[in-house]
Amino acid sequence: MRVSENQGNEQRQVRIVEMVSKQGFLTIEALARDLGVTVQTIRRDVNMLASEGRLSRYRGGAGIASSIENMEYERRQVVNLAAKQRIAANVANDVPNQASLFINIGTTTEQAARALLSHRELKIITNNINVAKIMSENPNFSVVMAGGKVRNRDGAVTGQLTVQMLNQYRCDIGIIGISGIDLDGDLFDFDLDEVLCAQAIIRNARRVFLLADHSKFGRPAMVKVGHISEITTLYTDAPPPDSIAAILENSGVTLEISN
Numbered sequence: 001m002r003v004s005e006n007q008g009n010e011q012r013q014v015r016i017v018e019m020v021s022k023q024g025f026l027t028i029e030a031l032a033r034d035l036g037v038t039v040q041t042i043r044r045d046v047n048m049l050a051s052e053g054r055l056s057r058y059r060g061g062a063g064i065a066s067s068i069e070n071m072e073y074e075r076r077q078v079v080n081l082a083a084k085q086r087i088a089a090n091v092a093n094d095v096p097n098q099a100s101l102f103i104n105i106g107t108t109t110e111q112a113a114r115a116l117l118s119h120r121e122l123k124i125i126t127n128n129i130n131v132a133k134i135m136s137e138n139p140n141f142s143v144v145m146a147g148g149k150v151r152n153r154d155g156a157v158t159g160q161l162t163v164q165m166l167n168q169y170r171c172d173i174g175i176i177g178i179s180g181i182d183l184d185g186d187l188f189d190f191d192l193d194e195v196l197c198a199q200a201i202i203r204n205a206r207r208v209f210l211l212a213d214h215s216k217f218g219r220p221a222m223v224k225v226g227h228i229s230e231i232t233t234l235y236t237d238a239p240p241p242d243s244i245a246a247i248l249e250n251s252g253v254t255l256e257i258s259n
Contacts, residue, residue: 106177174205
């Protein structure tokens with residue numbers, strides 16, 4: 001019963017983000033009326049969505065979140081942690097032993113690194129210092145750390161040198177995170193250097209696994225990574241909005257929902 005209630009809450013919150021994204025701003029009363037729930041329920045939803053960086057909360061309503069600034073790394077580590085761990089476990093089930101992997105920047109990809117620790121003989125190329133530290137705990141893994149400029153706040157390594165190094169490899173699977181998935185299927189992040197590294201991974205991976213919890217649906221960010229049709233599988237924790245689901249189906253992208 002609790003699982004179904006949580007799923008209903010997540011689906012309603014995805015719908016709120018979708019509605020606000022289309023209008024720019026909606027009052028609490030309008031959202032409650034259109035969704036057939038109480039004003040108190042919408043207030044709780046908006047507070048949750050604002051805490052996740054998916055909307056901006058205003059007096060009497062909700063507006064589009066900032067497209068130019070991501071949440072602090074420490075905050076991102078704990079937001080939707082259980083969902084990220086479920087997604088990571090699902091990803092690990094689909095990664096065979098003795099595979100070569102790209103793993104990029106992000107708190108969900110870091111959870112995937114932890115979930116992969118029981119695998120055997122993986123070869124990992126990463127531009128995420130935290131991923132490199134996690135995966136070096138397994139002595140039969142081969143870990144290559146891409147060079148470049150270290151971003152102090154979250155251990156990301158980016159820059160032209162990083163892109164050049166990623167372009168030297170061809171891996172079985174690229175495991176990537178994202179900051180936002182627009183309702184038209186475009187993928188976005190906040191930092192151009194980070195995006196250039198993600199694009200290099202997409203180009204050079206035979207299969208691309210995109211890890212995105214439900215908070216990423218409809219979330220605005222400024223720098224375009226690519227389109228969801230370019231990936232192989234989307235791993236998430238709740239059904240995506242109808243427009244994104246239709247793109248996935250039409251593009252032959254596999255959808256894996258971790259309950």
